[in-house]
Amino acid sequence: MWARIYQYRSLKLSALARRVGANTDLKRIHRLGREMEEILRRDPACAAKYTDYTFWMPFNVARIGRLSLHKTPPLRVLDIGCGPGYFLAAARACGHECYGIDAPPSILSDVEKRVYSELLGALGCDAQVSPLLIERYVAMNLPLRDLDLITAFWICFNRHCQPDEWGVAEWRFFVTDALSHLRDGGTLHLELNANPDRYGPRQWYDDETLEFFRSVGTVEGGIVRVRKPKIQP
Numbered sequence: 001m002w003a004r005i006y007q008y009r010s011l012k013l014s015a016l017a018r019r020v021g022a023n024t025d026l027k028r029i030h031r032l033g034r035e036m037e038e039i040l041r042r043d044p045a046c047a048a049k050y051t052d053y054t055f056w057m058p059f060n061v062a063r064i065g066r067l068s069l070h071k072t073p074p075l076r077v078l079d080i081g082c083g084p085g086y087f088l089a090a091a092r093a094c095g096h097e098c099y100g101i102d103a104p105p106s107i108l109s110d111v112e113k114r115v116y117s118e119l120l121g122a123l124g125c126d127a128q129v130s131p132l133l134i135e136r137y138v139a140m141n142l143p144l145r146d147l148d149l150i151t152a153f154w155i156c157f158n159r160h161c162q163p164d165e166w167g168v169a170e171w172r173f174f175v176t177d178a179l180s181h182l183r184d185g186g187t188l189h190l191e192l193n194a195n196p197d198r199y200g201p202r203q204w205y206d207d208e209t210l211e212f213f214r215s216v217g218t219v220e221g222g223i224v225r226v227r228k229p230k231i232q233p
Ligand SMILES: C[S@@+](CC[C@H](N)C(=O)[O-])C[C@H]1O[C@@H](n2cnc3c(N)ncnc32)[C@H](O)[C@@H]1O
Pocket: 080, 081, 082, 083, 084, 101, 102, 103, 108, 112, 132, 133, 134, 135, 152, 153, 154, 155, 156, 157, 158
């Protein structure tokens, strides 16, 4: 992970994890890690994995590098499905104004509830995160407008791996709604989770959905970027 970060040859990026660490309650995260040890042993893929700060913080600093967020002037950023908040904390340490949304506690598992609330608190991001369930054909009830960037990493809100995983119609609705919260020229950055059992070699989408994504933006594997057009004066 560090090799990935150093490839950007940026002192700001290389120092970012340390900057976040200075404002993080690391003892609280270590305590949570100890509490989650047994759960993690039983289910290494569950949300308890996020208690490994030394892995997830650099992992999210690398995301900052990939999006060049260490180089841009301060942006207004919304992270959808922010979970434990590592990306928010890293983006904020770069000087960006950050907001997050995630599914409400009523639909999270006990482990997700505990891990996300503790980590958001330890990272000092809890005040910037609101509960909001993304649902098919329901516009996001968000007071935020004129955002510069909306991100969503390892997306599950599309009913990932469920029999009713979103197709092109749901994605069209979501993208149109998300763009309405961006300023002109703002960017929607989506990182999809693969579902090869459903899509075969395409992995992330069916042909129709891929065609839609390409018609509105750029697609690189599971990464979809859509720029809201600038209105010409
Ligand atoms: C795989 S985790 C990814 C967390 C984080 N984005 C990351 O990359 O580390 C998916 C996140 O999406 C959230 N999520 C799942 N379904 C959702 C929905 N319908 N609306 C909002 N958030 C949702 C989960 O609670 C979880 O935090």
